[in-house]
Amino acid sequence: NHDIFELIKKEEERQCQGVELIASENYVSQDVLSAAGSILTNKYAEGYPNKRYYGGCEVVDEIESIAINRLKQLFNVEYANVQPHSGSQANSAVYLACLKPGDKILGFDLSHGGHLTHGSPVNFSGKLYKPYFYGVSKESGLIDYEQMRQVAVSEKPQMIICGASAYSRDWDYSFFRKVADEVGALLLADISHPSGLIAKGLLQDPVMLCDIITSTTHKTLRGPRGGVIMMGKDFKNPLGYKNKKGDLKMMSTILDSAVFPGSQGGPLEHIIAAKAVAFGEATSDNFFQYMWQVKKNASHFTNGLVNLGYDVVSRGTDNHCFLIDLRSKNITGKDAEFALGQVDVTVNKNMVPFDTQSPFVTSGIRIGTPAITTRGLIEKDIESIVGFIDEALYLHKKNKSVKILRDRVNKMMVKFPIFKL
Numbered sequence: 001n002h003d004i005f006e007l008i009k010k011e012e013e014r015q016c017q018g019v020e021l022i023a024s025e026n027y028v029s030q031d032v033l034s035a036a037g038s039i040l041t042n043k044y045a046e047g048y049p050n051k052r053y054y055g056g057c058e059v060v061d062e063i064e065s066i067a068i069n070r071l072k073q074l075f076n077v078e079y080a081n082v083q084p085h086s087g088s089q090a091n092s093a094v095y096l097a098c099l100k101p102g103d104k105i106l107g108f109d110l111s112h113g114g115h116l117t118h119g120s121p122v123n124f125s126g127k128l129y130k131p132y133f134y135g136v137s138k139e140s141g142l143i144d145y146e147q148m149r150q151v152a153v154s155e156k157p158q159m160i161i162c163g164a165s166a167y168s169r170d171w172d173y174s175f176f177r178k179v180a181d182e183v184g185a186l187l188l189a190d191i192s193h194p195s196g197l198i199a200k201g202l203l204q205d206p207v208m209l210c211d212i213i214t215s216t217t218h219k220t221l222r223g224p225r226g227g228v229i230m231m232g233k234d235f236k237n238p239l240g241y242k243n244k245k246g247d248l249k250m251m252s253t254i255l256d257s258a259v260f261p262g263s264q265g266g267p268l269e270h271i272i273a274a275k276a277v278a279f280g281e282a283t284s285d286n287f288f289q290y291m292w293q294v295k296k297n298a299s300h301f302t303n304g305l306v307n308l309g310y311d312v313v314s315r316g317t318d319n320h321c322f323l324i325d326l327r328s329k330n331i332t333g334k335d336a337e338f339a340l341g342q343v344d345v346t347v348n349k350n351m352v353p354f355d356t357q358s359p360f361v362t363s364g365i366r367i368g369t370p371a372i373t374t375r376g377l378i379e380k381d382i383e384s385i386v387g388f389i390d391e392a393l394y395l396h397k398k399n400k401s402v403k404i405l406r407d408r409v410n411k412m413m414v415k416f417p418i419f420k421l
């Protein structure tokens with residue numbers, strides 16, 4: 001196994017010396033890492049605390065119960081399931097619990113910033129269910145709420161999904177609520193990206209307005225890779241659209257069963273322990289300061305790029321991320337991702353709304369500040385990174401050596417160790 005540990009070391013070096021701008025990534029604390037790498041990985045625990053199909057679960061029962069209670073406290077929700085292995089698994093369990101194959105779902109278009117599991121034809125969600133989409137307005141880059149309502153009214157979907165992978169503005173959950181009530185749809189909020197900001201009150205809160213909430217735990221929430229499902233206190237009749245009686249307790253059982261045994265086997269108790277650690281960290285005031293800085297850094301980032309003539313989709317950001325439309329700079333997302341990678345600045349190419357390129361090429365890149373903010377970067381450092389990005393794209397276009405620039409990037413990042421939490 002020497003080769004594997006050598007490669008892990010190499011990845012650690014890569015993570016230390018580069019500027020990580022992938023909006024869905026972060027650096028976890030040593031405590032989260034220790035829990036995720038603990039001997040809990042040895043334990044089978046199919047079922048739920050105090051209702052397991054295996055012996056020897058006394059300790060993991062306590063751990064999972066702490067994770068559930070901390071998550072409930074963090075988001076002020078009444079129900080929490082911490083077993084989904086990922087955000088996609090959380091969404092698949094919700095669909096399994098609430099929909100029949102062939103039911104209609106209305107989600108945010110992937111090519112406008114949505115997620116694969118919100119009805120993309122290449123994903124199970126677009127194959128098992130009948131997907132419809134809303135998007136952003138071409139002029140403003142903001143969600144076209146009226147268009148969403150029109151599709152909802154004409155198609156009467158069983159479920160409406162709010163949430164995105166690449167949308168920089170906040171969500172009007174009350175508008176979605178009104179439309180869901182108007183057409184009798186269940187309302188799901190997938191807050192995988194902004195969950196840390198929502199937990200600290202820095203964005204609109206979907207808990208009281210949406211029937212079910214899903215999230216990942218490894219993005220702004222800064223935990224291990226995984227997913228969760230939640231329901232808020234005001235949850236009344238989730239299956240009302242089917243005219244069945246529903247209440248929170250009944251729906252909790254249906255959702256729990258949809259995770260296990262419906263779509264997963266044994267829970268990853270080492271990851272659940274790491275989730276518990278991360279939820280504990282996220283309840284602290286330090287985490288509020290962190291999320292506040294993530295937002296400030298993202299906003300500062302867009303201002304710096306706009307000043308250099310870059311086109312920021314939706315004209316700015318309310319959260320931790322944003323898209324740059326590179327068409328005005330005559331470079332594709334694919335080439336930009338490559339050029340920035342050459343100087344150890346990591347981003348992902350991303351479709352922009354109304355893109356003219358294929359998903360393999362794209363016209364944009366997505367940028368996020370959760371990871372660099374964890375490392376301690378603030379506004380003045382963001383200005384340096386904006387400069388690095390502009391210079392790297394220039395050097396790429398002119399086919400010039402990037403070595404000096406890469407050295408500057410690495411020299412700066414050495415000052416921000418990844419294991420300081």
Ligand code: DSN
Nearest residue numbers: 023024087115165166
């Ligand atoms: N692929 C993730 C992201 O980068 O946003 C979402 O699943």
